[in-house]
Amino acid sequence: xxxPEFRANSEEGVNIILSGVGGQGVLLASDIIxxxxxxxxxxxxxxxxxxxxxxxxxxxxxxxxxxxIYSPLITEGKGDILxxxxxxxxxxxxxxxxxxxxxxxxxxxxxxLSVYFSKMEYxxxxxxxxxxxxxxxxxxxxxxxAETLGNLKILNTIMMGALSNLLEFTTESWLDVxxxxxxxxxxxxxxxxxxxxxxxxxxxxx
Amino acid sequence: xxxxxxxxxxxxRGFYExxxxxxxxxxxxxxxxxxxxxxxxxxxxxxxxxxEKVALEVAGGAALGxxxxxxxxxxVGLNVAADPFFSLSYQGVNAGLVIISADDPAMxxxxxxxxxxxxxxxxxxxxxxxxxxxxxxxxxxKALEISExxxxxxxxxxxxxxxxxxxxxxxHERENETRKTYAxxxxxxxxxxSNARKKHVVVEERMxxxxxxxxxxxxxxxxxxxxxxxxxxxxISYQYxxxxxxxxxxxxxxxxxPLPKKLIREFADKVKEIYVIEELDPFLEEQxxxxxxxxxxxxxxxxxxxxxxxxxxxxxxKGVKKxxxxxxxxxxxxxxxxxxxxxxxxxxxxxxxxxxxxxxxCYTLAAIPPLEIMDTCLCMGASIGYAQGMEKATGDDLKGKxxxxxxxxxxxxxxxxxxxxxxxxxxxxxxxxLDNNITAMTGHQEHPGTGLTxxxxxxxxxxxxxxxxxxxxxxVVRVDPYNISExxxxxxxxxxxxxxxxxxxxxxxxxxxxxxxSDPYWVDAEKCIMCGMCHKVGCPAIEKDENGKTKINALLxxxxxxxxxxxxxxxxxxxxxxxRN
Numbered sequence: 001x002x003x004p005e006f007r008a009n010s011e012e013g014v015n016i017i018l019s020g021v022g023g024q025g026v027l028l029a030s031d032i033i034x035x036x037x038x039x040x041x042x043x044x045x046x047x048x049x050x051x052x053x054x055x056x057x058x059x060x061x062x063x064x065x066x067x068x069i070y071s072p073l074i075t076e077g078k079g080d081i082l083x084x085x086x087x088x089x090x091x092x093x094x095x096x097x098x099x100x101x102x103x104x105x106x107x108x109x110x111x112x113l114s115v116y117f118s119k120m121e122y123x124x125x126x127x128x129x130x131x132x133x134x135x136x137x138x139x140x141x142x143x144x145x146a147e148t149l150g151n152l153k154i155l156n157t158i159m160m161g162a163l164s165n166l167l168e169f170t171t172e173s174w175l176d177v178x179x180x181x182x183x184x185x186x187x188x189x190x191x192x193x194x195x196x197x198x199x200x201x202x203x204x205x206x
Numbered sequence: 207x208x209x210x211x212x213x214x215x216x217x218x219r220g221f222y223e224x225x226x227x228x229x230x231x232x233x234x235x236x237x238x239x240x241x242x243x244x245x246x247x248x249x250x251x252x253x254x255x256x257x258e259k260v261a262l263e264v265a266g267g268a269a270l271g272x273x274x275x276x277x278x279x280x281x282v283g284l285n286v287a288a289d290p291f292f293s294l295s296y297q298g299v300n301a302g303l304v305i306i307s308a309d310d311p312a313m314x315x316x317x318x319x320x321x322x323x324x325x326x327x328x329x330x331x332x333x334x335x336x337x338x339x340x341x342x343x344x345x346x347x348k349a350l351e352i353s354e355x356x357x358x359x360x361x362x363x364x365x366x367x368x369x370x371x372x373x374x375x376x377x378h379e380r381e382n383e384t385r386k387t388y389a390x391x392x393x394x395x396x397x398x399x400s401n402a403r404k405k406h407v408v409v410e411e412r413m414x415x416x417x418x419x420x421x422x423x424x425x426x427x428x429x430x431x432x433x434x435x436x437x438x439x440x441x442i443s444y445q446y447x448x449x450x451x452x453x454x455x456x457x458x459x460x461x462x463x464p465l466p467k468k469l470i471r472e473f474a475d476k477v478k479e480i481y482v483i484e485e486l487d488p489f490l491e492e493q494x495x496x497x498x499x500x501x502x503x504x505x506x507x508x509x510x511x512x513x514x515x516x517x518x519x520x521x522x523x524k525g526v527k528k529x530x531x532x533x534x535x536x537x538x539x540x541x542x543x544x545x546x547x548x549x550x551x552x553x554x555x556x557x558x559x560x561x562x563x564x565x566x567x568c569y570t571l572a573a574i575p576p577l578e579i580m581d582t583c584l585c586m587g588a589s590i591g592y593a594q595g596m597e598k599a600t601g602d603d604l605k606g607k608x609x610x611x612x613x614x615x616x617x618x619x620x621x622x623x624x625x626x627x628x629x630x631x632x633x634x635x636x637x638x639x640l641d642n643n644i645t646a647m648t649g650h651q652e653h654p655g656t657g658l659t660x661x662x663x664x665x666x667x668x669x670x671x672x673x674x675x676x677x678x679x680x681x682v683v684r685v686d687p688y689n690i691s692e693x694x695x696x697x698x699x700x701x702x703x704x705x706x707x708x709x710x711x712x713x714x715x716x717x718x719x720x721x722x723x724s725d726p727y728w729v730d731a732e733k734c735i736m737c738g739m740c741h742k743v744g745c746p747a748i749e750k751d752e753n754g755k756t757k758i759n760a761l762l763x764x765x766x767x768x769x770x771x772x773x774x775x776x777x778x779x780x781x782x783x784x785x786r787n
Contacts, residue, residue, distance in 0.1 A: 045338070047372075048370060049366060050235060071449040074515075076514075095530075095531055099529075116750060
């Protein structure tokens with residue numbers, strides 16, 4: 001199957017949904033995409049909600065870039081890419097996606113507390129459900145990579161690396177922004193994390 | 207130079223560029239980051255107030271004293287500040303004064319979704335509504351200019367998707383600060399009835415002059431397109447509507463009080479059908495309909511919740527196909543953090559089967575599973591008034607079983623008067639102040655009880671215990687909320703007292719204080735009988751293994767010890783290493 005291309009100069013630009021659990025660094029990752037787009041001379045917007053959502057809850061950030069962007073919110077059904085830092089959070093925002101879009105999800109499972117005190121179960125077939133609705137589904141073991149690199153806080157940078165395989169921006173363009181946005185002491189670590197994420201590549205489940 | 211900014215960052219930038227010199231606020235989502243960002247500009251005096259009323263009064267005083275000033279608040283904060291807001295409209299300003307109302311359609315982090323555009327109309331104050339971050343920057347400056355030109359405070363009304371969305375902003379230099387001289391003027395600044403009557407005439411004349419000006423001001427503009435559909439819109443709704451109806455003609459309003467009636471008629475005359483696209487109430491629609499113009503709006507758009515491109519697309523039969531998901535997805539609501547100091551208190555309250563009038567803060571999460579111990583949450587400070595009123599209504603029914611619970615920041619915001627009232631009116635109400643020494647839920651802002659200013663400089667610190675005693679409470683007790691048996695004992699004693707009592711749960715926010723009590727706890731699986739008691743405290747660090755036995759997430763556990771204290775079979779174990787702090 002050929003990989004879809006996402007170009008800023010396409011008619012509706014590029015719509016990316018980032019999701020995860022509070023504390024995984026979703027919001028910083030979406031900041032970085034917007035800055036990379038802006039530095040490449042492209043109009044860009046993002047939207048998210050602060051406050052209660054940060055207390056370990058589900059987090060979503062929406063990024064759009066293109067020649068002229070109006071709404072900071074993505075139209076449900078028009079999402080090009082969904083990048084989920086935790087796999088249940090891919091399922092939660094699946095309704096944003098178009099059929100020929102791409103889902104990248106981190107294989108890590110973080111069980112919501114509600115599963116422990118209610119009858120709800122953590123769904124076991126997330127990858128299959130995603131694949132039924134969306135053409136390309138790529139699992140990545142980003143948490144494992146983060147553990148290998150010795151720091152779980154770089155999960156978001158690893159995910160950006162994986163995502164970068166689908167977008168039109170150069171590695172330098174990403175690394176410039178990342179280096180500006182992370183604490184000085186962690187620049188080298190984050191650069192490595194990005195490269196590791198990029199090398200993870202995108203391989204579909206059989 | 208261009209950069210990416212949230213609406214809140216852009217408002218701060220706009221205020222800085224306009225030579226602003228004084229800003230005050232009480233934190234409240236989605237407005238909080240406005241003052242935090244203003245605090246980054248050392249030229250500006252930026253300070254947290256104990257509540258929005260005080261913030262607006264201090265900012266109003268600074269404007270009267272001659273410097274460009276700003277007060278920021280969330281929508282319900284303007285309810286608290288409504289008293290100075292309405293009368294400032296009569297009094298006017300000296301240097302410019304802008305008031306930010308950050309509304310929260312969809313109630314992402316609020317108890318109602320009131321539409322604060324009505325406040326501008328009711329107080330006869332001009333109102334600006336930016337539609338992205340660049341406009342947020344520019345309109346902040348415009349607000350100050352209008353404020354000075356028309357001698358009025360100006361309301362800059364935003365919504366969550368303006369405050370918390372980010373888009374590209376062009377930065378400009380700061381203009382020279384100007385300080386206007388203060389001149390005593392009793393007829394203007396002392397709102398005695400005899401003066402206020404004359405000032406009301408001034409207010410009405412001012413609105414007439416503004417009504418003329420707003421027809422030609424550049425914040426209100428027509429974007430001609432296909433003339434079959436004419437859209438009148440403002441704020442974030444403009445962006446959603448442009449997304450869906452790219453070819454239509456638009457009348458985009460930035461100055462929405464008063465309305466540019468001449469411009470609206472000119473637009474209406476040239477398009478076939480007029481649609482007003484606005485979030486929440488039919489604020490524009492009703493006024494335009496009252497002009498005798500035939501408009502569509504709320505017949506196809508909701509008055510509840512946020513708009514988004516899908517809602518508008520559906521309303522115009524341009525719906526987009528989206529995946530239908532049939533599987534049930536377990537909710538992941540926000541939870542009290544691992545090691546949170548509130549957890550032990552609510553566990554004890556639940557054990558003692560108390561009826562709890564609650565308040566606004568992280569601790570409102572005690573109302574949702576698994577704790578579910580909070581009975582009410584109305585508005586800032588209401589826990590105390592509610593507890594007294596409930597006590598007087600229920601008499602013996604809830605005797606010894608009723609308590610109000612309130613955080614330290616909320617108590618200083620508007621709990622003090624409730625406490626004075628219950629003593630004055632001879633009640634025996636019991637109150638628990640959860641003193642974690644910070645305004646936690648909005649992201650850790652200082653307040654008068656923390657001993658630090660917005661810029662974290664040392665300052666005086668309110669003594670909550672002495673404050674309660676000065677209000678007339680004889681019984682003020684401190685507890686360590688991490689000690690369940692001691693806390694239970696204190697609650698039993700205080701709940702049975704024949705007089706009012708305040709229990710202060712004394713422990714800093716673990717996130718703010720970066721607290722780590724010990725290395726992670728662990729579970730002796732042989733002793734775990736899967737009773738589920740530990741899951742009832744609702745700690746994110748407590749999980750289950752594949753056999754259903756309790757497992758502690760070592761990355762999350764900070765060793766607060768609550769779960770070990772509630773584990774009857776003694777399966778949860780302390781680490782062998784030394785306890786650290």
